[in-house]
Amino acid sequence: MSLLLDNQFKELPPDKSVDTKTFLEAVAHLPSFFDCLGSKVFSVIKSDINGNIVKITAVYNKNPAKYVTLQDILEAEREEHEVVWPKVGATLALMWLKRGLRFIQILLQSLADGEKDENNPNLIKVNVTKAYEQALKKYHGWVVQKIFTAALIAAPYKSNFLKALSKGEEVKEEDCLANVRQFLVNYTATVDAIYEMYANLNAELDYTV
Amino acid sequence: MSLLLDNQFKELPPDKSVDTKTFLEAVAHLPSFFDCLGSKVFSVIKSDINGNIVKITAVYNKNPAKYVTLQDILEAEREEHEVVWPKVGATLALMWLKRGLRFIQILLQSLADGEKDENNPNLIKVNVTKAYEQALKKYHGWVVQKIFTAALIAAPYKSNFLKALSKGEEVKEEDCLANVRQFLVNYTATVDAIYEMYANLNAELDYTV
Ligand SMILES: CCCCCCCCCCCCC/C=C/[C@@H](O)[C@H](CO[C@@H]1O[C@H](CO)[C@H](O)[C@H](OS(=O)(=O)O)[C@H]1O)NC(=O)CCCCCCCCCCC
Ligand SMILES: CCCCCCCCCCCCC/C=C/[C@@H](O)[C@H](CO[C@@H]1O[C@H](CO)[C@H](O)[C@H](OS(=O)(=O)O)[C@H]1O)NC(=O)CCCCCCCCCCC
Numbered sequence: 001m002s003l004l005l006d007n008q009f010k011e012l013p014p015d016k017s018v019d020t021k022t023f024l025e026a027v028a029h030l031p032s033f034f035d036c037l038g039s040k041v042f043s044v045i046k047s048d049i050n051g052n053i054v055k056i057t058a059v060y061n062k063n064p065a066k067y068v069t070l071q072d073i074l075e076a077e078r079e080e081h082e083v084v085w086p087k088v089g090a091t092l093a094l095m096w097l098k099r100g101l102r103f104i105q106i107l108l109q110s111l112a113d114g115e116k117d118e119n120n121p122n123l124i125k126v127n128v129t130k131a132y133e134q135a136l137k138k139y140h141g142w143v144v145q146k147i148f149t150a151a152l153i154a155a156p157y158k159s160n161f162l163k164a165l166s167k168g169e170e171v172k173e174e175d176c177l178a179n180v181r182q183f184l185v186n187y188t189a190t191v192d193a194i195y196e197m198y199a200n201l202n203a204e205l206d207y208t209v
Numbered sequence: 210m211s212l213l214l215d216n217q218f219k220e221l222p223p224d225k226s227v228d229t230k231t232f233l234e235a236v237a238h239l240p241s242f243f244d245c246l247g248s249k250v251f252s253v254i255k256s257d258i259n260g261n262i263v264k265i266t267a268v269y270n271k272n273p274a275k276y277v278t279l280q281d282i283l284e285a286e287r288e289e290h291e292v293v294w295p296k297v298g299a300t301l302a303l304m305w306l307k308r309g310l311r312f313i314q315i316l317l318q319s320l321a322d323g324e325k326d327e328n329n330p331n332l333i334k335v336n337v338t339k340a341y342e343q344a345l346k347k348y349h350g351w352v353v354q355k356i357f358t359a360a361l362i363a364a365p366y367k368s369n370f371l372k373a374l375s376k377g378e379e380v381k382e383e384d385c386l387a388n389v390r391q392f393l394v395n396y397t398a399t400v401d402a403i404y405e406m407y408a409n410l411n412a413e414l415d416y417t418v
Contacts, residue, residue: 040418041352044253143250143363150355209249 002166002176003032004183009190016193017069020060023190027053027097033104036164039154045100052097059090070094070194074201086203095205098194099135105184105191106131111158112180122157141208211375211385212241213392218399225402226278229269232399236262236306242313245373248363254309261306268299279303279403283410295412304414307403308344314393314400315340320367321389331366350417 007029010022031053034046059077060067067073073090081088086095110127117126132148140148156164162176163169171179198204216238219231240262243255268286269276276282282299290297295304319336326335341357349357365373371385372378380388407413 039352041356143248143360146359146362147250147356150359151352153355154352 002171002179002183003029003036004165005179008183009186011186012189012193016189016196017071018190018193018197020056020067020070020073021064023070024053024057024060026190027101030101030104036156036161037154038156038160038164041151041154049097049100052093052100055093056090056097071197071201074197074203078201078203086201087205087207091203094194095198095203098191098198099139101187101191102135102195103131105188106134108180108184109188111162112177112184116158122159124155124158124161125152128152128155138206139208144209211380211388211392212238212245213374214388217392218395220395221398221402225398225405226280227399227402227406229265229276229279229282230273232279233262233266233269235399236310239310239313245365245370246363247365247369247373250360250363258306258309261302261309264302265299265306280406280410283406283412287410287412295410296414296416300412303403304407304412307400307407308348310396310400311344311404312340314397315343317389317393318397320371321386321393325367331368333364333367333370334361337361337364347415348417353418 007026009026010019012018031046031050034042034049056073059073066076074086074094077089077091078085085091107124107127107130110130111124115127115130117123129152137145137148155161159173162173163171165180166176216235218235219228221227240255240259243251243258265282268282275285283295283303286298286300287294294300316333316336316339319339320333324336324339326332338361346354346357368382371382372380374389375385
């Protein structure tokens, strides 16, 4: 059925800890989200995000019993790499990954909320730009920001994007957006929990690339 | 000493065949050329080119005795993948790699020839643009062309670029350019020979990305 609903995120427990294994399983399907944007240009982003996931997975696999939750990983790395932490290991990979996840979240939420350019209702530029500004822009220097603006012209039409999210099936826009809304429930909660964890552990950095 | 002179290309034999092993050894150092451009933005290009080299190396390593020259690889792949060739395997990887090599060649040649923007003699925009237009532009769709234009603002000053080519040592511009000229002799001959081989074997494609 839908790319999103096939790979739902799990509900968080009351303490909002994120189970590493479950998270990695759910997140493994997200890089293909960028294929839905159509242009091969976005494969660069896909591989950046994929690299984050590979890195976190490699750390987890070294000792699954030790790294049950994402917080376990951050705390262990904080001890292990005192001086350079948090700009290291899975802590750094998840720092960036969460920004990509937030980008996806805001983009989907904006579409689900029906935000649109009234003059060009079939364009997703306003939604992509909103997501970029809130999730990523401040971590990008002016060159990458300019590249974003250039890449924006490769953004697909809304109808094509929603169709791709539905794995190419002809789904009514409203049905697709209903799927998106359902997906966003646990997904947003998970992304929020990761952001909170970074804030609590003082693990957030704001250098630009 | 210099990034380039440490890794000279070998002189070609009279029949202009390119020895695979020698070529792969020489070319392995070129991805770090893109570090000389300074900005991390160019790491995307570095890894694309690196991917090409990895792919050709993997094919070569499967049977070094069979793939003595680059032409041996192309001819073997042409037989093996009749229908999809040349858009396949090491043939495809080398098709793109040679364009990156040509880009580097034209950029360095243009610098060595003293081509410059008289109003901004310490900028390399004119040289980079010339190299892009002759080596790559026609293989890029308008989105990637726009991204190139945006990325161009990250191009370093000539003085910093030449310093990086000299591995950070303070070398006089003229000395560095003399090194570049020496490097270009066998390098250009090798790149030319690969282009000729693609023309002769009818292995060139002109699709855009
Ligand atoms: C021929 C001409 C070509 C010219 C050259 C052009 C090159 C263009 C390159 C543009 C940049 C592409 C985006 C990638 C940006 C990345 O640089 C950043 C930071 O990336 C992080 O960096 C860390 C170190 O600082 C670690 O290495 C992380 O790796 S680690 O795992 O090793 O720790 C890594 O993810 N990631 C990001 O900004 C994340 C981006 C997320 C998604 C963005 C969605 C945007 C969608 C846009 C839709 C319109
Ligand atoms: C947050 C916002 C982010 C928005 C997203 C931005 C993303 C930007 C991405 C821009 C493109 C980066 C350049 C890479 C382009 C590549 O797409 C092409 C073709 O690449 C080839 O494709 C083949 C299939 O068709 C095979 O996969 C080849 O792989 S195979 O080995 O598997 O067969 C592969 O090399 N290579 C190229 O065009 C080669 C480029 C060579 C060097 C260029 C030098 C330029 C220097 C510029 C200086 C100013």
